[in-house]
Amino acid sequence: MKPSTPKGTRDFSPAEMARRNYIFDTVKAVFRTHGFAQIETPAMENSETLMGKYGEEGDRLIFKILNSGDYLKDVTDLPSFASRPSSLVPLISEKALRYDLTVPFARYVVQHRNDLTFPFKRFQIQPVWRADRPQKGRYREFYQCDVDVIGSDSLLNEVELVQIIDSVFGKLNIPVTLKLNNRKLLAAIAQEVGAPDAFVDITVALDKLDKIGEEKVVEELKQRGISDASIEKLLPLIRFQGDTQQKLAFLATFLGENELGQKGIAEVQTVISTAQPLISPNTVIELDLTLARGLNYYTGAIFEVKSNLPNTLTSTICGGGRYDDLTGIFGLPNVSGVGISFGADRIYDVMLEAGLFPSSAQEGTKVLFVHFGEKEAQYCLPLVKQLREAGIATELYPDDAKLKKQFGHADSLGIPFVAMVGDSEMAENVIGLKDMRSGEQVRVTVKELVERLS
RNA sequence: GUGGUUGUAGCUCAGUUGGUUAGAGCGCUGGAUUGUGGUUCCGGAGGUCGUGGGUUCGAGCCCCAUCAUCCACCCCA
Numbered sequence: 001m002k003p004s005t006p007k008g009t010r011d012f013s014p015a016e017m018a019r020r021n022y023i024f025d026t027v028k029a030v031f032r033t034h035g036f037a038q039i040e041t042p043a044m045e046n047s048e049t050l051m052g053k054y055g056e057e058g059d060r061l062i063f064k065i066l067n068s069g070d071y072l073k074d075v076t077d078l079p080s081f082a083s084r085p086s087s088l089v090p091l092i093s094e095k096a097l098r099y100d101l102t103v104p105f106a107r108y109v110v111q112h113r114n115d116l117t118f119p120f121k122r123f124q125i126q127p128v129w130r131a132d133r134p135q136k137g138r139y140r141e142f143y144q145c146d147v148d149v150i151g152s153d154s155l156l157n158e159v160e161l162v163q164i165i166d167s168v169f170g171k172l173n174i175p176v177t178l179k180l181n182n183r184k185l186l187a188a189i190a191q192e193v194g195a196p197d198a199f200v201d202i203t204v205a206l207d208k209l210d211k212i213g214e215e216k217v218v219e220e221l222k223q224r225g226i227s228d229a230s231i232e233k234l235l236p237l238i239r240f241q242g243d244t245q246q247k248l249a250f251l252a253t254f255l256g257e258n259e260l261g262q263k264g265i266a267e268v269q270t271v272i273s274t275a276q277p278l279i280s281p282n283t284v285i286e287l288d289l290t291l292a293r294g295l296n297y298y299t300g301a302i303f304e305v306k307s308n309l310p311n312t313l314t315s316t317i318c319g320g321g322r323y324d325d326l327t328g329i330f331g332l333p334n335v336s337g338v339g340i341s342f343g344a345d346r347i348y349d350v351m352l353e354a355g356l357f358p359s360s361a362q363e364g365t366k367v368l369f370v371h372f373g374e375k376e377a378q379y380c381l382p383l384v385k386q387l388r389e390a391g392i393a394t395e396l397y398p399d400d401a402k403l404k405k406q407f408g409h410a411d412s413l414g415i416p417f418v419a420m421v422g423d424s425e426m427a428e429n430v431i432g433l434k435d436m437r438s439g440e441q442v443r444v445t446v447k448e449l450v451e452r453l454s
Numbered sequence: 455g456u457g458g459u460u461g462u463a464g465c466u467c468a469g470u471u472g473g474u475u476a477g478a479g480c481g482c483u484g485g486a487u488u489g490u491g492g493u494u495c496c497g498g499a500g501g502u503c504g505u506g507g508g509u510u511c512g513a514g515c516c517c518c519a520u521c522a523u524c525c526a527c528c529c530c531a
Contacts, residue, residue, distance in 0.1 A: 058529090060529095128531085130531090133455090295530090315531075344531085407492090408492085409491085411492055432490095436491065
């Protein structure tokens, strides 16, 4: 049998982990300075917690966990399920791997509501699983870094999230475009053109405008059952081109007296004008009316972030939005939340492609002690301990081996210094220290050794 | 779920119209050098050519199936 990981999953080597941790450390540091507290939730949830929260496509992509033991004990007339296999799933599977961190968080909030102080600001960095077909920038297991504020309606939370986006990608040196939209605008547009239930269909079709052009978009709208009259009313919107302020002005007219629409416009306007003076030029904010996001639970602002670096992954590296009633499903109504999720694996891909990882992201052992045998190794142990206590990452080569091999080990691990102890060093109470980059070698006391490597 | 791509050494790949014993670079390993890595030189190990079947005197190469992989669509971080 040839060993391998399951489709769409990966192992991470020490070098990869060092770089991944650089991303996690950066993200965490920003979250903490904004006062978010970390939680974790289990990899698996009860299926009923997850199912129906992500839309039809989402349900299909949830990994289901087969019940333990006699999982067929509740199934009668098995052959009858051959024609409708999906209805067998609830009978043989009651748990599933989490699909995102937001829905488990909503469950967490409801379950622990009596222990929480609202507004509650939490962050969560854990893997999620999707039964997608893997491809570039798409994995079946990947890490999300979520920050959410729940129990507050204030748009200042949206503004804070924009600042966090600016801050994280600023620290990582990735210039980004933050695309902003609002579900209220999308719902209002659908109302105004006389297809109030079809706003998802309308936005999904609009989203393809750049790719397939106006004609095909109209065709797709028809296919999705939008009436000709509604499409006619949509055309001015489809054809409109302009920057964010022009779009808002256009919408103010297009949506007229529509209350939801005016509210959406005001929200977008407030978020942008409040956040703009607080962020760096690293982040470009733009209103993108084609941004829908498939997740069912969003009700207000929606965010999506893409890298502006040339020749890097073009897919979304961060996304999120406001959900007014996600906790309602679990029995706690009228609690609004807003949050975003950083896709660590995609950010990693972008940074690797652009060569953005600093060398400090791969520092390991600083000095390796090499020796000639048992006696010398014993002699090294207290020295090694002293260096470690001084905060210097230190290793002792464990086996008796030729110096060539021990030096080669330091070299292949990229350890910058080798400390050597043999008879003459022991006699003179010194340590041989070699700088592996320059090749320079000196004899120093323990005290000097600590000073040089600190 | 739909369409396509590619499977040859640990890795990246070459392999002519089907023809003797399947190659290269890198990596690994031993030596030159029993107190010195990275550079250099010499040697060595490592392959069921993804898997199963078929065509043929003969298959890494052609055909069928299957699995895996990557890419695109859908959707998404």
